[in-house]
Amino acid sequence: MSETGVTAPKGFVAAAVTAGIKPSGNPDMALVVNQGPEYSAAALFTRNRIVASPVKITRANAANGVLKAVVFNSGNANACNGAQGDLDAREEAEITAQQLGIDPADVAVCSTGLIGDVLPMDKLRAGIPLLAGGLADHGPAAARAIMTTDTVAKQAVANGDGFTVGAMGKGVGMMAPSLATMLVCITTDASVTSEDLDAALRAATRVTFDTLDIDGSTSTNDTVIALANGASGVRASSRELAEAILRVCEDLADQMQADAEGVTKRVTITVEGTATDEQALNAARTLGRDNLFKCAMFGSDPNWGRTLAAVGMAEAEMDPERISVYFNGQPVCINSTGAPGAREVDLSGPDVDVRVDLGTGGRGRATVRTTDLSHAYVEINSAYST
Amino acid sequence: MSETGVTAPKGFVAAAVTAGIKPSGNPDMALVVNQGPEYSAAALFTRNRIVASPVKITRANAANGVLKAVVFNSGNANACNGAQGDLDAREEAEITAQQLGIDPADVAVCSTGLIGDVLPMDKLRAGIPLLAGGLADHGPAAARAIMTTDTVAKQAVANGDGFTVGAMGKGVGMMAPSLATMLVCITTDASVTSEDLDAALRAATRVTFDTLDIDGSTSTNDTVIALANGASGVRASSRELAEAILRVCEDLADQMQADAEGVTKRVTITVEGTATDEQALNAARTLGRDNLFKCAMFGSDPNWGRTLAAVGMAEAEMDPERISVYFNGQPVCINSTGAPGAREVDLSGPDVDVRVDLGTGGRGRATVRTTDLSHAYVEINSAYST
Numbered sequence: 001m002s003e004t005g006v007t008a009p010k011g012f013v014a015a016a017v018t019a020g021i022k023p024s025g026n027p028d029m030a031l032v033v034n035q036g037p038e039y040s041a042a043a044l045f046t047r048n049r050i051v052a053s054p055v056k057i058t059r060a061n062a063a064n065g066v067l068k069a070v071v072f073n074s075g076n077a078n079a080c081n082g083a084q085g086d087l088d089a090r091e092e093a094e095i096t097a098q099q100l101g102i103d104p105a106d107v108a109v110c111s112t113g114l115i116g117d118v119l120p121m122d123k124l125r126a127g128i129p130l131l132a133g134g135l136a137d138h139g140p141a142a143a144r145a146i147m148t149t150d151t152v153a154k155q156a157v158a159n160g161d162g163f164t165v166g167a168m169g170k171g172v173g174m175m176a177p178s179l180a181t182m183l184v185c186i187t188t189d190a191s192v193t194s195e196d197l198d199a200a201l202r203a204a205t206r207v208t209f210d211t212l213d214i215d216g217s218t219s220t221n222d223t224v225i226a227l228a229n230g231a232s233g234v235r236a237s238s239r240e241l242a243e244a245i246l247r248v249c250e251d252l253a254d255q256m257q258a259d260a261e262g263v264t265k266r267v268t269i270t271v272e273g274t275a276t277d278e279q280a281l282n283a284a285r286t287l288g289r290d291n292l293f294k295c296a297m298f299g300s301d302p303n304w305g306r307t308l309a310a311v312g313m314a315e316a317e318m319d320p321e322r323i324s325v326y327f328n329g330q331p332v333c334i335n336s337t338g339a340p341g342a343r344e345v346d347l348s349g350p351d352v353d354v355r356v357d358l359g360t361g362g363r364g365r366a367t368v369r370t371t372d373l374s375h376a377y378v379e380i381n382s383a384y385s386t
Numbered sequence: 387m388s389e390t391g392v393t394a395p396k397g398f399v400a401a402a403v404t405a406g407i408k409p410s411g412n413p414d415m416a417l418v419v420n421q422g423p424e425y426s427a428a429a430l431f432t433r434n435r436i437v438a439s440p441v442k443i444t445r446a447n448a449a450n451g452v453l454k455a456v457v458f459n460s461g462n463a464n465a466c467n468g469a470q471g472d473l474d475a476r477e478e479a480e481i482t483a484q485q486l487g488i489d490p491a492d493v494a495v496c497s498t499g500l501i502g503d504v505l506p507m508d509k510l511r512a513g514i515p516l517l518a519g520g521l522a523d524h525g526p527a528a529a530r531a532i533m534t535t536d537t538v539a540k541q542a543v544a545n546g547d548g549f550t551v552g553a554m555g556k557g558v559g560m561m562a563p564s565l566a567t568m569l570v571c572i573t574t575d576a577s578v579t580s581e582d583l584d585a586a587l588r589a590a591t592r593v594t595f596d597t598l599d600i601d602g603s604t605s606t607n608d609t610v611i612a613l614a615n616g617a618s619g620v621r622a623s624s625r626e627l628a629e630a631i632l633r634v635c636e637d638l639a640d641q642m643q644a645d646a647e648g649v650t651k652r653v654t655i656t657v658e659g660t661a662t663d664e665q666a667l668n669a670a671r672t673l674g675r676d677n678l679f680k681c682a683m684f685g686s687d688p689n690w691g692r693t694l695a696a697v698g699m700a701e702a703e704m705d706p707e708r709i710s711v712y713f714n715g716q717p718v719c720i721n722s723t724g725a726p727g728a729r730e731v732d733l734s735g736p737d738v739d740v741r742v743d744l745g746t747g748g749r750g751r752a753t754v755r756t757t758d759l760s761h762a763y764v765e766i767n768s769a770y771s772t
Binding site for chain 1: 433434435436437463465466467468470471500501502503504601602603604605606675676677678681682684685687689690691692694695696697698699704706707709719721722723724728759760761763764765767768769
C-alpha cells in the first residue's frame with residue numbers, strides 16, 4: 001500500500017513505464033491491477049458521439065460489472081483511427097490479459113493524448129510486459145504516467161470505517177464533462193457489489209467532474225473507472241461508500257481545476273433563484289463557458305455586465321429586471337443594475353467566487369467550477385500538435 | 387449623397403460629433419435622418435433576454451413600421467442601468483425629435499459600449515443639437531462614430547435598378563447573433579412598404595449576421611435597422627430589394643469578420659451531410675465556438691481531431707464512423723480517420739475553409755463564419771473596462 005493513489009487500498013498493485021510514445025521521454029504507460037478476492041467494477045464514459053477505440057472496448061468489458069486490470073497510455077488518444085484503432089485497443093487488452101493470466105474481457109483500456117495518430121503498437125507491445133513485471137506499490141508512478149498537459153500528478157485517498165478508497169486522475173483541458181471527465185481510476189478494498197459501486201460513482205461524478213467546465217470542449221476519451229476488491233474484509237454500507245468516493249472525486253476535481261490549462265484564476269460560479277436545479281446548472285455552465293466573462297476574470301476585471309449578457313442567453317427562466325450578481329461576496333449588480341463600488345471590487349487573488357441570482361424566487365441552485373481564459377491557454381492549445 | 391454608407395441613397399442625411407462619452411476623445415455620437423417622402427422602417431434585435439434600454443425604446447418605436455431618425459452613441463451601452471437607463475434612452479429620443487421637429491415615437495436609439503455605466507446625459511444633451519445642426523452627406527463620419535473596438539469603419543452600398551441601398555455597421559466582439567448583430571443601419575431610396583422591408587431584412591440577416599459567430603457571446607444591444615424613403619421614385623420589387631439588402635448585409639458581415647477582435651484567421655465552416663439545414667447550422671456553430679478548434683486555427687495547426695471532438699457534441703445526427711473533414715479543400719479526415727498528409731496541410735494563410743460532412747447522406751447544409759482565438763483576443767477582452 002502507498003499512502004496515496006490507486007495503491008492506497010489493500011490488494012491493488014500498479015506499475016508505470018516509459019514506452020516511448022511521448023516524444024518527451026516522460027513515462028507514458030501505466031497498469032492498475034486488482035488482486036481480489038472480489039472484482040466489482042463500474043465505469044462512466046464521455047457523452048461525445050465520437051468515442052475513442054479504448055472507450056468502445058472498455059464500455060463492452062465493463063458492462064458485466066467485472067474488471068481485473070486497467071491499462072493506460074498517454075501521448076496518443078487512439079481516437080479516430082478507424083478499424084485499426086479498435087484492433088489496437090483490443091490487442092492492448094489481450095496482451096495485458098496474457099501477461100496477467102486473466103481473461104481479456106476483464107481488462108479496461110484507457111488512452112489520452114493527440115487524436116488521430118495510429119498507436120505505435122511496437123512500443124506498447126514492449127511496454128506491457130514491463131508493466132506486468134513491475135507491479136507493486138506504484139500508484140504515484142502510475143498517476144505521473146497518465147499525465148498529458150497536466151503539470152502535476154493527481155491522486156486522492158479517503159478512509160472509510162475499515163476500508164480505503166484511492167484514486168488517480170488526469171485532465172486539464174478539453175474538459176466539459178456531462179458524465180465524466182478525462183481519465184480517472186478509483187480503487188477500494190471495501191466489499192461492494194458492482195451495482196452499489198456504480199450508484200456511488202454516478203452520484204459522485206454528478207456533483208464533481210460533471211460540474212467542472214474548463215473550456216466547454218468534451219473529450220473523445222473521458223473514462224472514470226472504479227474497482228472494488230473486498231480485501232479489507234469490510235462490507236461498506238452504500239452511504240459510507242458513497243461518501244468516501246465523493247471525497248476522492250471532490251479532491252481530484254479540485255486538483256484538475258487548479259491545474260487547468262493556462263489557469264491563473266479558479267472561478268466558482270453559483271447560480272440560484274431559478275425554478276429548478278437544472279436551469280441553474282444550465283445558466284452556470286453558460287456563464288462558465290463565456291469567453292468574454294473568462295477574459296475579464298483573467299484581467300481581474302469586475303465587468304459584471306458581461307455576466308448579465310452571458311446568463312441572458314441561458315436556457316433558464318429569469319426576471320431580466322431582478323438579477324443580482326456578487327463577486328467574492330460583494331454585490332456588484334442588484335436588480336440588474338450596477339451596485340455602488342462595483343467597478344472597484346478586488347479580483348486580484350487566485351480564487352474568484354461568483355454568485356448570480358436570476359430573480360425568479362425559485363429554489364433552484366447549482367455550482368460550476370471553471371477557470372479564466374488566459375494567454376497561456378491560447379499558447380498551450382495553439383502549439384499542441386505542431 | 388456620399389459614395390458609400392447610409393447617405394449613399396437619396397434623401398438621407400447624417401452627422402457625427404465627439405460628445406466626450408469615450409475617454410479616447412474619438413467621435414462617439416451619430417445621427418441618421420430620413421428626409422422622406424416615405425418613412426418605412428424595419429428593425430431586428432438581440433435575442434438576449436437582458437436587453438439594453440435603447441433596445442426597449444427602439445423596439446416600441448419601430449413596431450408600427452415607421453421611423454424618421456436614428457440617434458447613436460458609442461462608448462456606453464446604456465444596458466443594465468435600470469429605470470434610469472430607460473429614462474435616459476427616452477430622453478435621447480425626445481431631444482432628437484425636438485431638434486428635428488418630429489414625433490419622439492419616430493426616433494430609434496442605439497447605444498454600444500460598456501454595460502452598466504449610467505449615460506453621461508449632460509454630454510448627450512449637448513451633443514444632439516450639434517448633430518442636428520450638422521446634418522449633411524456625412525455617412526462615413528457616422529460610421530466612424532459608432533465604432534468601439536472596431537479598427538475600421540464599416541460601410542456598404544448596393545445599387546438596384548434605379549435605387550440605392552446604403553449601410554453602416556459596427557461589431558467585432560460579443561458576436562454570436564441569433565437574430566442580428568451589434569449595430570447596423572441600412573438606408574434605401576427605394577419605395578417599399580415596411581412589410582417588404584422587414585421580409586427583406588429578415589431574409590438577409592438569416593444568412594449573413596446570423597451565421598457570423600466570433601466568440602459565442604451575444605450582446606444586449608444588437609440592433610439592425612432598415613429605413614426606406616422612396617426618394618428615388620422607384621418602387622423596387624420584393625426580389626430586387628431583397629437582393630440589394632442581402633448584398634450590403636454580406637458586405638458588412640465580411641467586414642465584421644475581417645475586423646473581429648484579435649483576428650488573425652478568417653475561418654469559414656460549412657457542415658453538410660445532415661438531415662436538415664438546422665442540424666448543419668447547429669454543428670457548424672458548435673465547431674465555430676470550440677476554443678480548442680479556434681486555438682488550433684490560431685496556431686495554423688491542422689489538428690482535425692479537435693474538429694471531430696467538437697462536432698461530436700453538436701445537436702445533429704451523424705454517423706460517427708463516416709465523418710469527413712476538409713481543410714482548404716484538402717481531405718484531412720475520411721470515414722472518421724486521418725487522411726494521408728493530414729498533418730502537413732498548410733493553414734498559414736489568413737483564410738481557412740473548413741468543410742465537414744457528418745456522413746448521414748442527408749442534404750442538410752449550413753455555413754458559419756468565425757475567427758481564430760488569439761492572444762490579441764484575450765488581451766483586448768481582459769483589459770477592456772479597466
